Amino acid sequence: MRVMPHTEELPYALYRARQVREFDRIAIEEYDIPGAELMERAGSGAYRFLKQRWPDLSEIVVVCGTGNNGGDGYVVARLASQAGLRVRVLQLGEAPQLKGDALIMAESWTALGHPIEPFEDLGNPDLIVDAVLGTGLERDVTGRWASAIEQINRHRAEVFAIDIPSGLHADTGRIMGCAIEAAATISFIGLKQGMFTGRGPDCCGEIIFDALGIPARVYAHQLLACKRIDWRKRCGLVTPRRRTAHKGDFGHLLVIAGDRGYSGAARLAAEAAARSGVGLVTLATHPDHAHCINLGRPELMVRGVSEVQEIEQLTQRADALVLGPGLGRNAWGEMCYRAALDSTLPVVIDADGLNWLAEWPQQRKNWILTPHPGEASRLLGNDTKRVEYDRFQAAEKIQQRFGGVVILKGAGTLICDGSTQPASLCSDGNPGMATGGCGDVLSGIIGAFMAQDYTNREAAEMGVCLHAAAGDRAAANGEIGLLAGDLLPEVRTLLNEAHSCLK
Template structure:
């Protein structure tokens, strides 16, 4: 069974591979820490975690590549052998061609009388240590290397990846042809942003980190590429309410949603907004189901609308808008899109609102766009694979074309506003949230944050983190069968600080 990344106590700063390599160079050349010493530290930390995570190991296989990642593996092999664990080292590539610090560690292994075997078959083992490829991978894995990775993934033993799972692109989270599917991964010096988005969470499993005692001054040489965010970090932006507060203090949100046949999306977005603290929530929806949408939630004000003039009257009284959940691609949805486009209120656009925007592109600075990869591909006029292969670039391109704040949903949701601020990456959430209506809940939460006066980027980050944390709480009873509506009671709990996020 897959485990979700373990992210407690991890740094919030994320970096690209070239930045981490630069930290490594600075530590060696400017702070006089020998490369072999850093490799020894990395192997030692990996071995310590391995022993803590799997304390009953009797035999392991360490699969080494030709670079420094392989050198780390040789250190793990030596320490495990000295502790009485049976160890086999399988080498991919010609061991006679090893160089530098990796050669030093390989010689330390063979000096103890241990052989280096060419990679052929894994055989029986309790654990496989992946020390094949590091963070510098820029082309697809092929040939013997791909065959080895595929054999490792088929083996029943758990896999422990050193620094990053082999075959995973450190910057984008893209699988480069094939990649190790690890049970746990230990990352060194700087966390790589690709471990937390794209296919990174699938490949990495539980994530732990060690800075290898690098001096803090080393990190001042680089600006972080991405910042990891979560509810624990962002919840301090939710302030206690004054005793004399009234509903007008917390904004009036208008949700424009729900063409004929899609009332559920409209209801989920509107109720999520109300649970997220908006003072008033009005739902403008198709007349066919307006009469029943608030039967179970009478606090929502529901209006069936048929034309632009009716919508304009409602928008005149609102502080912010949500457009798109269940909007549809028919005449009614087009009318709603046209009406909302004529107002300058802060706006969250989701679902079919984004599809209408793709058809009729324009730019605004006071909106928040919340596409999933399919909607992002339509906004960019490309296929979904291109979006998923580099989610960071996709966020940047959408923001440059359309302005405002962009929230690219998915595992490792990304948030960018085109400013000098690094892209934000939410590391909370779980696969149970991949269900119909989850995005509608998110749009309602973000809309409520805007209505309550949070600026665009802050509202998006708050909304994404609250949504993900609520999903994690709802998943305590299991991810399979989790419904979008299960998040609603958890939103209130988290906003009031009654329980910690998980």
Template structure:
């Protein structure tokens, strides 16, 4: 059964919430604004069923896997509507049906009144289905899925049948995006009332598939009652921050990036960073690297001003004219890299710190507000002196700890890259990007893009957010030729085009 993504009338909302916040908005809708819970459940089921018909118009045999809570109640609405539309429907129940209560019970009985097939899950799922609707766990799940429940979710994933998840895939933590033991791998997820922040980071993107949203027509005042827990970033919004350049522009107006890195054997990392800064629009880019790399860089990209440096003293000339420093790509942790790191880590120039410059910072921690840190989870674990598993268990908490400990702007890379500054804005989550970015050099390109945007006068936080989205969007463009085998250098032409959105 093929999946047919439907065009959205508008982009997803930027606002992200925790599960507790969405539950509070649900409560306010019922108690303060007089929308019966039964009506909200009906709206959710109706929205899910309409999405089902649009995405899988050929589906005739539908399996709805339900739990005993309100998420299961949404599933019973979908099952009833599907049955009334003439589809062949089977509901498989997880948990004791006697425990179903309230609005969920009302909708379960409505389905049963139509003589709908409703049976307990025992050991396996029927193998002749066109589509599965996951309505087992909602946003309240806090502990690992075990026993028969886990067996059922694994059975869903083992079937070669498309899956629509209601609100959030069962087994996924809605606040952290972490899989709680096991989780449904959905093809599409429809989220209700408020988008859940865990949908877009950690394991969330791998479990949710394409994400859709329905506000269920709750009043706007409901949203005004909550402060965002996080913000969703995407290129469609961010590109509006790149207006055309004035006709009187000159290179001195767009800053001078100094990239420092490229120990022996790692010259490519520094070169990628420098070229990315140019493609993102920096007026001038200098590269301070090992002398043996100078000829190769100049031959490949003569627009980069390359300086062979043997010691910190050799940095004096290139640093004098720089407006932004990018420290770390290919730097290494040998004596050469350590000496350059000590020279520049406390600079008063805007500084972006990546790769081994982060690892050296982990050895000698210090805080500074005029820099951007761009760790992946392994580097973040070293910076926070914890394990990678602890980072991935709650990426939102991890990026908060990074920013508090080291100051400035923290960018925690990975699926659903997070960006957090020291101001009052909630954490930003980038929802662009793809698995093809899991290759060497991608982080070096990101560092260059952010540095190039900083050089053009953007403050650190906005340069980081815009840079993360520009980098991810370029990777999405490049991945149209295939995710497997995508190279960091494949992004360069796309960065150039995307940095000029009027020409797209």
């Protein structure tokens, strides 16, 4: 059974692998904590969680590499054996290659009379502990290492990964040839940013953190590489409402969307904005369906537009724009896109708006771009695989090329704005949201916050986090069959819960 990452008790600071290795060095050299002591703490922390997560184990197999990750595995093996479990240690790589603290832990294992077996047959354990490759991996896993990982993944037993699943790149979340698919991963000293984006969530499963008791002052030596965000952290930005407030206090959003056949995208974006607290929503859409698009939601003001002047008139009364859901790639969509960007209003650009932007590149400071990986590849002129190879780099390149705030959607949605602030990574959300219309809902939510006079960075982070949290609430009864519209009542509930906490 796959387990989604559990993030409620995790730190919000994320780091690159080299930064965590530097923390380790500082703890050893400047705070006089022996490396062997840190390894003992790591193995002990992993064993404690192992017993909590899998209390009925009888037999485990610990697969160890030749580095410090393997040393942690030897500690887990020793503690499990001393507690009465049947334990086998399988060594990947030649045992004579072990050195330093890892060698000390291997010798502690053999001193108890236990053998170190070469990796061949996993047998029939209740759990496999992955202590093969650590965070320093920079080339694809091949040969017997790849064969071992594939054999572990095929086994019926769940896998518990030490520090990071073997084969997962700690900085980018990409799979280096092949990678362990763990049910749970315990990470030490600092959380690695690649665990939460790209393929990281698939490989890590439930994520647990152990700082190993290093002094808090150690972390002052490095700026965090990325900050994890969620609705629990961002809901505090919701503005209290005065009892005498009126609709004009909460902004007017213009949504320009919906060519022939795409009225649903326009409706979802507009209704999501209305559910996100904006005072007024006007939807400018194709005349063919303008007369019926607000049936069942008469609160939306709908205008069928076919001329530039009509859009110009609407932008004069709005505070912010959403441009692109269902806009299409025909003459009507082109007219809407060009007319909208003649305005100086802040704007969220999504979907076909991004495809028009890729065709006619320009820079602006006051927009929020919301590409998924396919749209990101068109903005960058490469392919989707290249975007997913390093999502952090892709988001930064889009921001540098087009300006504003960039939201790179996907598992572990990233937000960057080119400032000195680190990128943000939303760790909420679920696979049920991989369905048509969820992106339209997101653009409407962000546009609503933008129209309510939040900064663009605030609107982007609040919108992404609220959208993800609503998706998680909506998936409470199952992810399969989740519809974009199912998020709308959850958006309203979450906003009102946040508002009630302010009273």
